[in-house]
Amino acid sequence: MAELNIVEKVIALEAVDLFKNLSGEQLARIASIAHQVHIAPGRTILEPKREVDSLYVILDGEVSLVRGTDVIHTAKQGEVLGSWALFDPEPMAVEARAETDVLLLKIARGDFYDLLSDNMQITAAIFTTLVRRFRQLAGS
């Protein structure tokens, strides 16, 4: 698959819950630090007990989330892996393994922080999303 253009990346990033308060133009800034990654079938994307330093958006293919020997979910196009990795390096409790050829959009935490430091409005919008999420959690 050819490298996505900026508009396609933005459309893919719209699926990320964390970014849902961002405008298209702000997403374009995030898209500028997002890189396409190809993973062969059977390869592990995220390992339990290993620090997570990136967020991944599945552009194509299927990824199994495995706890022990149980497959607890099969993630497909548009789903996100390591959605909190941009803020929290704690390892995921599950293993994420490519079931097919998988194409991912990867955002590294370091690049993301650099971007936030230069874009106060993106930071504010993400904080708003986080606070809403915490409120929902507290409310439930």
Add this chain to the structure above:
Amino acid sequence: MLAQLSRFRRSFLDVREGEYGRTLFVSLYLMFVLFAYYILKPVSRALFVDRMDPDKLPGLYMLIAPVGGLLAYVYSRVTMQISLKAAVNAATFFSIGFTVLMGYLIKFQWEWTYYVFNIWVSMFSIMMVTQGWVLAANVFNTREAKRLYGMLGLGSVIGAGFGGSFTAFAVTLIGENNLIYFSALITLLAYLMFIGLLRVPGVNLEKAKAHEDEPEETFSFGDIMRDIRHYRHLQVIVGIVLLTFIVDVTVEYQFQVFAKSQYKGRELTAFMGSFNGIYLNLVNFVFQFFLTAAVVRWVGVGGVLQIMPITISMTSLGIFFAPGVLSTSLARLTEAATRYTFNRTGMELLYLPLPLDLRNRTKAFLDIFVDRFGRGFGGLFLQIFTVWLAVKPRELSLVILLFTASWSVLAWMAQREYLRSVRRRLESRTLDFEEIRISVSDPAVIALLETTARGDNARQAAYALRLLGETEGYDAMPLATSLAGSRLPDVRARVFSLAAQSADESLLPQALAEIRNARAGATTASIKPAVDYALAVSPERQDLAARLLNHPSGIVAEAALALQPADSITLEWVTSMASSPDGSNRRLAAIALCKLGDTGTPLLHSLLADGQLSVAEAALATAGELRKRIYLEHIVQRLADSQLRGAALDALASYGSTIAGTLRDLLEDPQLPASIRRRIPRALEHMRDQRAADELMAALSVPDLTLRAAVVEALSRLRRAAPELNFGPSVVDREILDEAKRYYVLSASIDPFRQQAPASGATRLLASTLEERLSTTLLRLFQLLGLRYPAAEIHAAHRALKGRSSEDHSAAIEFLDSVVDREVKRYLMPLLDDHARVLDRAKDLYGIERHTVESALRELIRSGDPWLVCCAIAAAAELKMSSLKADVLALEGKAGLEVDRLVAAWPN
């Protein structure tokens, strides 16, 4: 004692130039009002007690509580609607008229007149006395009030004393009726003082309100009852307040019954006058000004709350064993005096454990309701005991003992909760001495703070030590000395800070040991306070500072450097430090250059570019201090670094507006990275002067939208921070019209996509981007309006227009219609209309035609706005609009990498 007397004198007599007239008239006003009140009060009570049976007294208490409360409520509602001047006029003449009427009616000795008279006197105190203090609050500002309220209070005390003693003296000569008429005359004198006050230069009460318009803390009974059920501490407070007033009424009853048994007719009035006006006032005065603070310090909050039940118990025993006017007078004196002084102070502190909003609600509830309810309830108790159960006044003392025993238990529970609350706040380090004023002197609180300071929790211990250090009259040094060897650095840090404040040299050896043990790179909290302290108290501070300059710890060396005289720093030393591989040495060099001056210019360039954050930070601070243009380029470059941006902005702001023009050139320089240019408006804003504002105004027309937004935001903040600056109305108007035109153009572009409402893909992204652009354009437009018109109101109007309330929307339109200039309004108001009207006006005003999808996309592809161009090309590809191919291909190599990629992917 001398100091106390001196403080006392200062608090009463510190009247300054320009305040004499106001102070004199307000003091005399209060004096005459209190004079009149202390005639009416003993006369009304004495007449009732003398002419009626004692068993009617409980009924009077039960009547005064609700009727007095209702009248007070009605009065406060009425005064909310009128000015203070009108309220004083109305209240005075109503009081005079009603007092004269009462004086006349009393002659007929009808039973109901005694009830009405007593209720009227309680109203008089609410209307005239409270109003006197409202008057004072409007005549003096807060700072004057702090100084002069003692003087005004003295006027009240003298008035009350005169009123009481005059009543005692005159009643036998002229009788009660004439005394009532006389009090009306005195009220008239008070009014003349008010007239005099109005003529004092600078006094203007035309706009003063008789009742504060501020929203008062409100409560609903349902909420309060729920709170009372929920909070045990609140139950305890309500219990104490109720008991206080039940006992108050019972003691007053005993006092009046025994007074009646001893005195008759005018003698009774004379006795009541002396008792209320002289003795009670005198005891209150002495307690309030000389004893309360000392007693609170001595016995603490818990002790203060026990004073009232214990003293009343003792005096009640006195009544039981030696019933008579002397013992009941003593009981009444003790009860009233301790209630107004010790108990009031203790109760204020008792609210501390309650959450703030609950505290405010509860206080309002207690002030308005429980106080009167307690008195009414006391009346009911008396009715039951004295009328129905025929308990003798002497035996009531035993009932009082039961009440005071319960009261004492409640006070003990309240104290326990208070201490628990102080401990919790200490743990969360939110104990605020401003808030709890006197309790800081409470021995129990002091003991708690001392224990915490000796504890193992570093932050709490340091916090407790700081609070003790701030406590007036408490010598924290003995405790600090014992903690100098603490294993907790935070505590040692606080110990050295306290020792430095006290200039106490005794801890110098410990501080030097702390410095000796400091390792390179160590950041222990106690190092810097130890160095500051050692250098502050050491007899050889210069030598010590010179020695510490070469200390391996950067913290120590920096503290020592701060004390070095400029001539003792050599260029050789700075050069060697600047070339050191150790970052803390290079940082030291950067700081030293600030003292050394320009001699080190070449060095500072390298330090400004240093890769280590702390070094570059110090170099930026030095460059800001030196204010040489030669460093500007390096400082501006540092704006790109998010970790140094704050220091770079501070440095640029230190230059002042002499570099404002240069900064604007940089802002408009397309060669400079956008990440730097976007920060420059903030630097100009920090300068806060006209020249910087002018440069920002000139930069308003910068074509880049992100930059323009940064400029507009900087201007908005600058206007809020420095409203006195001139923001060039004509320039702002021009920009408003430009922004309005942009809005019309965008509206036309978005129209075909709104009608198609694409659900997904690039076309939907383009549509949502255009909506977003419309919204930010409108925001910028309102920010610009905020530079021309009242900023807060314009901001509120923008919020209302974005909100869902149609009522707010209409109010915002109406507001804008009334404040905005006609020319601007012509372009602005249609924007706020519905979309179809916006398009019609776009055609009328600018000749902007409605678009088809194709023409809209063509215009967007040609717009030059990188993100809109990307979206438009992607949407055109998605919609397979081959007719736009020429426009798309024309962009190749001209609009940036991302556009090039999209152009390259355009289907052939």
